[in-house]
Amino acid sequence: MSLKRVVLVFLFACSLHTAEAQGKYQWKEATSGGYPYKYVSDDPMKARFYTLKNGLTVILSVNKKDPRIQTLIGTRAGSDNDPKDHTGLAHYLEHLLFKGTEKYGSLDWAKEKPLIDQISNLYDKYNKTVDPAARKAVYHEIDSVSGIAAKYAIANEYDKMMSGMGAQGTNAHTWVEETIYEEDIPSNAIDKYLTVQAERFRDPVFRLFHTELEAVYEEKNRGLDNDGRKVYETMLAALFPTHNYGQQSTIGTVEHLKNPNLKVIREFYNEFYVPNNMAIVMAGDFDPDYVIKSIDQKFSYMKAKPVKEYKPAPEAPIKSPVVKEVLGPDAESVDIAFRMPGALDTKSNLVLGVLSAILQNGKAGLMDLNINKQQKVLNASVSVLNLKDYSIFSLSGKAKQGQTLEEVKAILLGQLEILKKGDFDETLVKAIVNNSKLSELQGLESNNNRATALMDGFIKSRGKNWSYDVAYVDDMGTVTKKQIVDYANKFLNDNYAIIYKRKGEDKNIEKVEKPAITPVEVNREAQSSFLQQIAAMPATPVKPQWLDYEKDIQKTTVGNTDMMYVQNKDNGLFRLYYRFDMGTWNDKKLALAAQYLQYLSTDKYTSEQISKEFYNIACNFSVAATSENTTVTISGLQENFDKAVTLFEHVIANCKPNEEALTALKGRMQKARSDSKLNKGAIMKGVVNYAMYGAKNPFNNQLSEAELNSVSAAELTNILHELPTYKHTIIYWGPQPLATAAADVKKLHTLPASFKTAPDAIKFVKDNQDKNQVLFADYDMVQTEVNWLRNAGEYDPAKTGIVTLFNSYFGGGMGSVVFQTIRESKALAYSTYAFYAPPDKKNERYSVLAYVGSQADKMNDAIAGMNELLNDIPRADKLLETAKEGMKQDIETERITNDGIIFSYLAAQKLGLSTDIRKQVYESIDKMNFDEVKKFHDQNLAKKLYTYCIVASEKKISLDDLKKLGDVKKLTLEQIFGY
Structure with a gap:
């Protein structure tokens, strides 16, 4: 479960983009399978919008690429809707909707219910108690009764059901205007999925609350350590x-987190989790007539x-200007943010979208170039x-060496002045439209992108503005320079x-204190009849x-090198790669040379x-050097293949x-x-590498200060000029037939x-x-981050099945032994895992990696x-099954498609394999048992x-x-980073 992350907005993975819908994008009505629905003509997603009799919105988009379905169930209620005296409530509720109902998550509901009611009353009492000693006594009683109630609870039964039907990405997020529940399910699990979800939202039970409360405390404390948040x-x-966007934190204030009230959470659920305020979105491989009938039957x-509504x-x-400062240990930065008209103002959002691309599009925007x-x-x-209600337009920047944040601010605002004077080429709008169409084609491949865009449309306009969304790319081309x-x-x-993030100690941090919690039962082996x-x-x-690598990949030669080929039969996109068998270890x-190329002229x-x-x-195009x-990657529209490749070849040579x-x-x-x-993330990555390889390791295999300073421009350009003279394999995925593609590349x-x-590669052992x-x-x-590291035996493909099963059972997800014990039973961490990590190369060794992020006092x-x-390792046979x-x-x-087929082959080759290892793993699953896992x-x-x-x-x-724990070695940053 997570708060929704702030991301840049792109077409199919975006918040609602709206525009003046052109004539060809019109709302239409149709009926199929006895159910009326609306759709927008020429919608590339072919989305169907249904409204059931009880007001539930259902939005379906069929995509037959893989036998899987991305599902989202959303309610138009988030932290904006939290009561003023109970911020964080919507987020609490999101966590509790994983705890089950009367039918699942309970061994004996008749015995559990009075205890749940007692806990609810105790939290109500705790919420109204002020005296610290009295509060402590009430919480002790909560802990005691919760321990008894937990004996009747089955922890993570929801996750077990979803895992059992093959669901992936089980999660949820809460944000200002929404709470969304996410699952990626196999196409054959529709009936199971809908049955579980219909029960999930029928009458949820708020069980195992005080350990989940502690998980939210941990999430809050992690946020206090996150300067970006x-x-x-x-x-x-x-x-x-x-x-409320600015006045109510989605995760809640410390004071409110310490004073939860289950009765108020239930009131929130009853008010907002109603069908006329919710939507079910599904994108993937299914029969829409069957699905809508099933949803209607199960959610009626x-x-x-x-x-x-919050108005x-x-x-x-x-x-x-409103000037604010944030202090913390991370790097300094500056953010300049403007409050703009909201997503429902379609004309504003159209112009704002084009304006932002004029400023930055990754290549030719004012900020890109200037x-x-x-x-x-x-x-x-x-x-x-x-x-x-409002959109936010922001400029962000980080200072280079010897530069102040105030200087960065002036540079950023300077680009706005250029924009306001109209000092840009109006023909850039046409290029923005073309690149947006490219993004549109790429976005259609992903069920997640489809579902996210459709759900965003529901949250912001109940889907009413979908015609504007579909027309958005076309309508971008109508925006004029004057506008x-x-x-x-x-x-x-x-x-x-303007927010100045400066380096320094934040003395205002108030962490959520650790309450006294007695570990509770998780009843791993228990199963409800549901x-x-x-x-x-x-x-x-x-x-x-x-x-079948021999059949699925076609091969030929171009000059004196090999070319691997997979045809794109879906659209007009291509990707061409030159893959060199040397990297930074050579x-x-x-x-450095690869990074330098983007700044060079010819x-x-x-x-x-x-x-x-x-x-x-x-x-x-890009040039990326890994270990x-x-x-070299060149990609885009096949119609411009010759132009793109010719231009890159000119750049690298000249x-x-x-x-x-x-x-x-x-x-x-x-x-x-x-x-x-x-x-801190970079520091931990370096410490783990130090533990894995020793003082000299891949992480700190960096140019020293002296080496960096001594590198000349001529030296780097020589590296770039000579790069094509080293052995490399050519990879093509695109619509052209093999012979044509090979002839084009040769030309x-x-x-x-x-x-x-x-050059010989350095070896890390x-x-x-x-x-x-x-x-x-x-x-x-505030937090403490702990990783365990141990290197084990050499790679053995015969172990792939048992390694995969062990990781899933032991420490790889929310239903695993590690998660259930560390988080669900003992409430010691928000995030925890443990797994046996395979190498990516034959003759290399496995590593054991485990992690807990907790409060320092825990x-x-x-x-x-x-x-x-x-x-x-605890035994739980049903969990293993x-x-x-x-x-x-x-x-x-799982369907490995497109150029992924070639990269799967290359990864297999690196491990010394010539066939798809998944077949061997699949055939071994039924033969494995707990004794093997324990061994x-x-x-x-x-x-x-x-x-x-x-x-x-x-x-x-x-x-x-x-x-x-052992001999302690305090590492310096120089030891960790190598510079």
């Missing part, structure tokens, strides 16, 4: 001094009720966040909020499809012109040294390196008479853990809890030596506690 919430508060019990008074205009291409700041970006300039001058002045009923429901078997400067084009040329033909491979650009790049890299040392791609030999050890890195944070208990599981059934369903419904656990995890990787604040933990 603090900036976001500060921005909302500054832009919206009266609207829901009764419509009036829903009081705030308009915000007063912002007349001068800031990022010229390296005037570390990085700069634009984002649009479309909400129902853009007028819009910018009207809305983008001194009416902004779960058994779901498991017994018939499902048409889906036959797995194996790749030459650390390869990654004898024919400036760097800016190159970006514009690619954008104008709706094509892209063992360097890959790019000219630019010392000024290199100096700027070095400066930005040095600042980015400094910023990485302030990021356009220059190959040497013979390939150069790549995994360490042996010969003693328990602690690698510690100090970081100013670190010792969390470590003890994980160690107990690493040493002794669920894991096996989930494995089967995953494999049966595997005992041989590879139990009573072994581990390196504990810990990132925490020295002020909040005891180093003496760490010494009890």
Whole structure:
């Protein structure tokens, strides 16, 4: 479960985009299977919009690409709807809707119910009690009664049912205007899925509340350690001094989190979880007539009720900049945000969408060319966040070395002044439309993109504006330069909020204190009769499809190299790759050269012109150097294949040294390196690499300061010029027949008479853990992050089945032993996992990885809890059967398509395999049992030596506690990062 993340808005994975619908995009009505529905003509998703008799909205989009369905069930209620004195309530409720009903999640509802009612009354009492000692006494009683109630509860039974039917991505999120429940199910599980969901929303039971409450506390504390989230919430508060967008945190205030009330949560559920306020969205492989009839039958019990929508008074205009500061340990940044008309203002959103693309589109926007291409700041970006009542348009930037945030602000605002004066080429609008059509084609491939766009449309307009959404890309082409300039001058002045994220200690952080919680029963082996009923429901078997690399991939030669080919029979997109068998382990400067290329000109084009040329033909190129491979990717519309490849070949062969650009790049890299040392995620990644490989490891295999400073422009351009002279494989996925594609590549791609030999690659060898050890890195944070690391035996393809089953059963998801024990039973962490990680190369070793993120004062208990599981795996035969059934369903419904077929083959080759390993795994599933899983656990995890990787604040933990785990080594940032 999660809060919805803030993302840039793109067509099919976006918040609602609306526009003036053109004539060909009209609402129509039809009837099929006895059910009337509406649709928009020429909608590429062919979405059907149904409204059932009780007001429930159902939106269906058929996509036969894979035998799976992305499902979303959403309600138009989020933190905006929280009572003022119970913020965070919608998010609490989201968590509780995973706990079951009378029918599932309970061993004996008759005995459990009076205890649940007692707990609810106790929380009501706790909520109204002020005296600290009295509150502590009430909570002790809550803990005691909860322990008794838990004996009748079956933890995670919802997750077990979903896993058993082959669901993936079981999750939910709460945001300001919505709460959405997410599942990706096999096409043959429709009946099971709808039966479970209909029961789930019938009358949920708020069981196991106090341990789930602690998980939400952990989520809040993690947010307090997240500078990005603090900036976001500060921005909302500054832009919206009266609207709930800015006045009510989605996860809730600390004070409200400490004072929950189950009766108020039930009132919220009763008010907003009604059919006329909800939608079911499904995108994927199904018969819409069958699905709508099934939904109607199963959800007809829901009764419509009036829903009081949140309708705030308009915000007063912002007349001068609102300036705010956020302090924290992470890198500095600046965000400038404007409050704009909401998503329902279709004309505004159309112009705003084009305006934002004029400013930044990744290649030819004003900020792309004038800031990022010229390296005037570390990085700069634009984002649009479309909400129902208001949209947010923001500019973000990070300072390079020696630059102040105030200087970054001036540079960002300078681009708005250029925009407001109309100093841009109006023909850029046509290129924006073409690139948006490219994104549209790419987006249609994903069921998740389809479902998300349709649900966003429901949340913001109940789907009424879908005709505008469908017309959006076409209508972009009607936006004139005058409209853009007028819009910018009207809305983008001194009416902004500016958030300076500065490095420093945030003395205002108030963490949610750990309450006294006694571990509760999770009843792993228990099963309700409802779960058994779901498991017994018939499902048409889906036959797995194996790749036959000899048949599925066609091969030929182009000159003196190999070409691999898979045809795109769906649309006009292509992807062409040059894949080199050398990377940064062969030459650390390869990654720097690849990054440098984007700033270089040729004898024919400036760097800016190159970006514009690619954008104008709706094509892209990139050069990426990883540890063992360097890959050139050219992609876009097949109609422009020759132009794109010719342009790239010209650039790679004729790019000219630019010392000024290199100096700027070095400066930005040095600042980015400094910023990485302030990021706890990067620090932990480095510590884990140190534990896995030792002091010299892939993570810190970086150019030293001296090496970086000594690199010349000529040296890097020589690397780029010579890159095509090294051995590489050509990969093509696109609509052209093989012979035509090969002939085109041969005509356009220059190959040497013979390939150069790549430099020898550095070899990294995994360490042996010969003693328990602690690698510690100090970081100013509320939480403590702990990773366990142990390197194990060499890769053996025969173990793939047991490794996959073990990971699923032991520590790979919400229904796993680790999650149930650490989070559900003991409430020690919000996030936890453990798995046996396979290598990606033959003759390499497996690694055991485990993780717990907890409050600092729970670190010792969390470590003890994980160690107990690493040493002794609990037996739960029914959980194991669920894991096996989930494995089967995953494999049966997985379809590796497009260029993924080729990359699957290349990955198999790297492991020394010549066939699709999934077939071997699938055939082994029924033969595996708990004894094998336990034997595997005992041989590879139990009573072994581990390196504990810990990132925490020295002020909040005891180093003496760490010494009890093993020899403690405190790592410096230089040791971790290699510079």
